[in-house]
Structures are given as C-alpha cells and as structure tokens.
Amino acid sequence: MEASTRLQKLLAPIAGDMDRMQDVLLEQVRSASPAVRDMTDHVSRFRGKQLRAALVLLSGDATGNTTDEHVRVAAIVEMIHLATLVHDDILDGALVRRRVASVNQRWDNQVAVLLGDFLYARAFALSTALSSRLCSRLLSDTTRDICVGEIEQSTSRYDFDISQEKYERLCGAKTASLYAAACELGARYPGGNEEVGRLMWNFGWELGLAFQIKDDCLDILGDEAEVGKTIGRDVEDGKVTLPVLHVYRNAPDELKARIRDAYTMPGIENRTARLSDVCDLQPGVEFAIQRAEELVRTALGRLASLPPGPARQALEGIGEFVLERRF
C-alpha cells in the first residue's frame, strides 16, 4: 500500500475531528483584510500531512483524555507549525513547499515574515481562550526551543566536526520539540495526569527526531516530485546532516577534503549530486535509518503501558509511517 494511503487509513478514526480542526484553523486565521485573506487562503492550501494535529487528538484518545477543547489545541499546534514553515521558507530559500509555491516566492520576504508572525499571533490568541494555561505555556516554550534550535543549526553550518549528540539535540529542538508538545498536550490538556504527559512527551520527542532524521535522508536521496518540496537544500545550505556526518567521520582525510569541497567549492551547480559523485552516501543513509528505527522502537515501547485500542494502534501506525514515508 502507498504510504500516503496508509496514513489516510491510519487517521480515519479521527477524520471528523481533523476536519473540525481544519475549520477552527481557517476560522482563526480569517481576516477582514483582503491582503491577509489572500495569503491565508494560500497557506491553508498547504494542508499537508497535519501529523502534529493528529498526534494531539490521538494522544488524547489513547490516554483517555479527550475534551471538547482537543480540536482547538490541535489547531493551535498546527498553526504554530504553519508559522514555522512560512518563516522556514525565508530561512533556506526553498522554492517549492508541498507542491504549492512558497509564500516568499509569490509575495516577498517582507510579507512572508509578517504572515508567519500573524499565524503565531493567532495561535497564541486562540490558546489564551482555553480553559487552562498549559497550552499557552508549553507552546511558547516550544516556540523558543524551535528558534534556538534553528539559530544554532544556522551557526553550525559547514561544521563537519559536529557530534551526533549535538546533531540530535538541534534536530530535537527544531523538530521533535513540537511533536513532543503535541503528544504531551493531547495527554494532559487541560487537567490530565502529569506522568502520562511525560510519557507521551518522550514518545513525541523520539518520533519527531526519527521524522527529522528521515527528512534529512529524503533531502539527500528523495525524489522531488514525491517529497513535494525542493530537495538537496541541506547540502546547498551547508547543513551537515546525519547521513553525511556518518560517511564523513569514517572517511580517510583525502575523501574528507573532497566532501568538504562538494559543500563549499564555488561554482558547483548541484552540490548534492556532486556529493553523491565523490562518496557513497548509502552507508550514511543506512546508518541514519537504523538510528531512526531505533528511536521509533523506543517510542512505540512506551505505548505498551497504555490501554490497547484504535488510538494506540494509530499511534503505532504513525511510528511505522515515519520510517516508511517517501514524502
């Protein structure tokens, strides 16, 4: 079965809530300003996998903590994710985002910054209307972590001596933190058990980290049409991701120099292709995938203490999807 069809099937039990989530999101970003409306219409077409929103809902279901506010929490998490995507388009100059022209290609950098700010502001506004402040607190701290992770990654560009531990810490901050927050909020919002919240936070963290590692592999080896966004950006942007890191640290000095050259030598048209020419990336990708599998295994192990049922099953399925996905 295609990975995308499998995901759809996995999320079928929460399809109604996902639709309601999307309605809340659209309502919240609606604006009286025609200029803003034009842009939010555009952004809402991104839709994408909406995995983070699904994790809020499923984590709630799987821990028996479902309230009529979960749909709103899911919409808030998804809006924060959308804001990071819009700002990320400025960051790495991505030309294609989920097959829809990215905001800064259609408008300009100025407006993409403002639209991202608008999405953050609307997400926080919605969170202040919830019955507890947990969501506002956790998500403002998570947004900080995402920014710090991205800033540190930006200042670690072209650093081939980065440790795997630091690579994972940065991926964790920039990606896994929102997965973790989504899962914790699902389990805890508004008054759920703290211990289960911690368990689900860890589940989300490992899942998100695996997701990012897989993302980094797809950026090197994926098919642009399938992935739905510009690939090969990491090498272009000087990001030394786990697959490359593994190959680099096991390479003789002469090869190390050629790998660095592929990243930095002026005038190279397609740096990812050049990198593939100078070294065999396959062992690096296999190493990274193994690490992602290990993380998903640990994550799924945590679910064992939850009551069996369709929500827990769907969370397990998402773990497998993260590993199998080609988009």
Next chain:
Amino acid sequence: MEASTRLQKLLAPIAGDMDRMQDVLLEQVRSASPAVRDMTDHVSRFRGKQLRAALVLLSGDATGNTTDEHVRVAAIVEMIHLATLVHDDILDGALVRRRVASVNQRWDNQVAVLLGDFLYARAFALSTALSSRLCSRLLSDTTRDICVGEIEQSTSRYDFDISQEKYERLCGAKTASLYAAACELGARYPGGNEEVGRLMWNFGWELGLAFQIKDDCLDILGDEAEVGKTIGRDVEDGKVTLPVLHVYRNAPDELKARIRDAYTMPGIENRTARLSDVCDLQPGVEFAIQRAEELVRTALGRLASLPPGPARQALEGIGEFVLERRF
C-alpha cells in the same frame, strides 16, 4: 532643553522601575545557547527610548493601578516592540537602527527572522506567568493588528489614491495599537477598571498615531545622525505617507506625474531628495504636524479626568515630547 534630556527628566520618577524592567527583559531573553546570547546581547543594546514600557508604568501610576507585576508587563510590551523592530529590519532593509548595526546586517535574514520569533516567544512565555490572562490576550491581538497593518501597508505601496482615513488606519494598526495596549494594560492590569482602561487605550492610540505621523515627517525631513536610523526609506519603499499624500492630492496633474516619477522612475539615487526637488514638501509636513498636534491635544484632554500628580504630568510631557522630538 534638548528633547532627549527632556524625555529623561520626564521619566525620572519611574527610572528605578525602568531599570527593573530592563533587568526582567534581559533575564527573559537570556539563553543557554551562545549563538542566541550573542544576538540578544546585541539587541538589548538597542535600548532606545522605551516609550512603550514607560507608558505601561505611567498609566498604572496615573490611574492608581500599580502592582508588582507592572514591571513585567512593561518588559513584555518592550519585548514585543523589539521583536517587531528586528522583523522590520528585514521588511524595509533598514541599514541603521538606532545607531547600532541592525541584526540582519550583522547576521543574515534567516537569523533575524528567528531572533524576532524568539523575542515574541519569550514575551508570550512571560505573559503566561502573570496573575491574569489579560496581558496575553491583549498582546496576541495587538501583534495580529501590527502584522495586518504592516501587510496592508506593504500591499498599498505606490498607492497615491490612498485616503487619509486609510493611511491613519494602517498607521494605527502598525504603531498606535501597541501604544494603546501599553496604556490599557497599565491602567487595567491585572484587575483595573474597564472604563479607565478604555480611556487609556484611546489616549495611547492617539499618542501612537501622532508618534507615527511625526516619524513619517522625520523620515522625509529629519537628520540621519539625529534620528539615529536610516531615513528616506519611505519614499524608497514606495510608502506614500501623510506629508506626501497632502502635497499630492493638492497638486495639478503635471506635478502629480512628477511626484509619482520620483517614487518609481528607475535609476534615481536618492528618491527623497528627488521628491524635494520636484515639489515643496513643507506644506505637506506642516499639514501632517498639525494633524499630530490635534491628536495629541485630544489625547491629553482625556487625561483631565485622572487625578493630578507626577504620573499624569509625565504622560502629558510625553505627549509634548512626541511632537517636539527630532529622534
């Protein structure tokens, strides 16, 4: 007396709280990440007038609503303002901001976006720790208004048929809204009287609008060294501000065409200088200043219902400072 010395004297009664405000701000943006620390150190050197923070404190004092949380509210408002400044540097490519190189000149656009996001996130995080949610709510809505105002202004560039009413609505959203929120929060936080809050909101709105109109005049006629930031940006960016609007709508067709040319014809080195060559901007500036004076008069009139005292006096002084300032 120099306007800057006058301002210092005006704020003398709250100098201790302003220092505490700055300490809270620095504490809140402190980060374990060296890369982030390097940037926040840089940004905190902006310091500037910190009028918005002062308005929170003085509005509290003047309405008899002072709590030990006011200093934190003031820091939050100032952080939101800093975030908008950092993102604004991306927006209009400003080269100089308050005599310190702007963030995107020292680092790059990517990092400036992230640093602004970090400041927003820290501001919202601090607001979720206050005793009431009023601050979180009002400031997330205000942030939305600022973004919408900036987006609409961006899509209204080179529009010489913009009405004064729309110009004021956009200036209100992008600038006056945060002044208004600062004054309302000072008067109402955490449980102050709603009616006084409304009064102070209106005071802040009019004051902020006058501030922006004055800003637009300084951008055309100010002295760069005195103003402390790149001037002449508005014409360069296609912003048709009130002084120009007034001259334009009273100009014969032939002059109208030359004014538009100064904004749009390719190859003009200094568009503001060209504009001054083709038309007399003085009547436009005078008209705009008159409007700012009218707004400050209305704003100060509102204070009449507050008990007299040093805080009310300082608010009145700020009104006069807004009109007299050359920076």
